Amino acid sequence: MTDHTCASNTEGQLPRVVVAGLASCFGCQLQITNQEQYLTDILGRFDLQYWQLASSDPMPEDFDIVIIEGAVTTEEALEQVKALREVADTVITIGACANTGGIPGIAAAGYASRASEVYDSVPEACGTMIEPCAVSDVIAVDFQVPCCPIDFYEFAQILSAALMGSNRARRSTTMCNECKRQENPCFYPQGEICLGLVTSGGCMARCPSLGRPCMGCRGLSPKANLDSARESVASYNLSVEEFDRKLSIFNQTNAVLSAKDEASDD
Numbered sequence: 706m707t708d709h710t711c712a713s714n715t716e717g718q719l720p721r722v723v724v725a726g727l728a729s730c731f732g733c734q735l736q737i738t739n740q741e742q743y744l745t746d747i748l749g750r751f752d753l754q755y756w757q758l759a760s761s762d763p764m765p766e767d768f769d770i771v772i773i774e775g776a777v778t779t780e781e782a783l784e785q786v787k788a789l790r791e792v793a794d795t796v797i798t799i800g801a802c803a804n805t806g807g808i809p810g811i812a813a814a815g816y817a818s819r820a821s822e823v824y825d826s827v828p829e830a831c832g833t834m835i836e837p838c839a840v841s842d843v844i845a846v847d848f849q850v851p852c853c854p855i856d857f858y859e860f861a862q863i864l865s866a867a868l869m870g871s872n873r874a875r876r877s878t879t880m881c882n883e884c885k886r887q888e889n890p891c892f893y894p895q896g897e898i899c900l901g902l903v904t905s906g907g908c909m910a911r912c913p914s915l916g917r918p919c920m921g922c923r924g925l926s927p928k929a930n931l932d933s934a935r936e937s938v939a940s941y942n943l944s945v946e947e948f949d950r951k952l953s954i955f956n957q958t959n960a961v962l963s964a965k966d967e968a969s970d971d
C-alpha cells in the first residue's frame with residue numbers, strides 16, 4: 706500500500722473519481738446507488754467524472770481515483786485494469802469479485818477444460834476469456850472494500866480514507882473475536898460449519914449475528930491458520946472436505962488455497 710494525497714489533485718481541484726465494472730452482478734455498485742441519501746455526505750468531496758452503471762458518458766482520459774467492481778475474466782478486462790492503474794493515483798477495489806475473484810473466480814478451478822465440457826468447439830465469444838482472477842492479482846491495489854455485496858458505510862469510510870490520503874492497513878484479524886463480542890452462540894457445537902474461523906473480520910460477524918454461518922465473502926484473513934481450523938472442524942466430527950469446498954466459493958483464486966490444491970494433486 707502506498708501513501709497518497711488525494712484530498713486535492715496536483716492542480717488543486719477536487720479528486721476526480723471514475724467507477725468501472727468488470728465481471729460482476731453490479732450488486733456492489735447498486736449498494737452505493739441504494740444509499741444516495743448518505744452518498745450526498747461524501748459527494749461534495751470529490752468530482753465524480755464517470756460511473757459505468759449510472760451514466761452513458763464516456764470515461765475521461767485523466768482522473769485521480771478509480772473504483773473497480775468485478776473480477777478480471779477477459780484479455781480486454783486485463784488490458785483495461787492495467788490502463789486504469791497507469792492513469793490513477795489511487796485504485797480502490799469493491800466487493801468479493803474484485804478482491805478475491807469471488808463468484809466469477811469459482812470458474813478458475815479446472816478452467817482450461819470447462820468450455821470443452823459444454824461445447825464441441827470453443828465459441829468465438831470465449832476466445833478472449835482468461836482464467837478469472839482478482840484485480841489485485843494483476844495490478845497493485847491501494848484500498849479494498851470487501852464483502853459480497855459491500856457495506857455502504859464501510860465503502861464510505863474507505864473512500865474517505867483514500868480521499869484524505871490515508872495509508873490505512875487492511876484489517877487482519879479473523880471473524881471469531883467480533884462474533885464473540887456480539888455474544889453469538891458458535892455454530893460448531895451445533896454441528897454446522899462456519900468460515901468465520903479463517904475469514905477477515907470487519908463486518909462485526911454480520912451473518913452469524915443474523916443466524917447464518919459465515920460464508921467467507923470478506924476473504925481469507927492474513928492471520929488465518931488453515932491447518933488449525935481444519936483440526937477444529939474434524940474435532941467436531943464435521944467434514945474437512947466440506948469446509949474446504951465452502952472456503953473455495955469466495956477464495957478459489959487465493960494462492961494459499963491453490964498451493965494446497967497443487968500439493969494434493971502431486
Ligand code: SF4
Nearest residue numbers: 729732800801853854
Ligand atoms: S461481490 Fe457480490 S454483490 Fe458485489 S458484484 Fe460481486 S457477486 Fe455482485
Ligand code: SF4
Nearest residue numbers: 881884891892899901
Ligand atoms: S459462529 Fe463462526 S464466526 Fe462465530 S465464533 Fe463460531 S466459527 Fe467464529
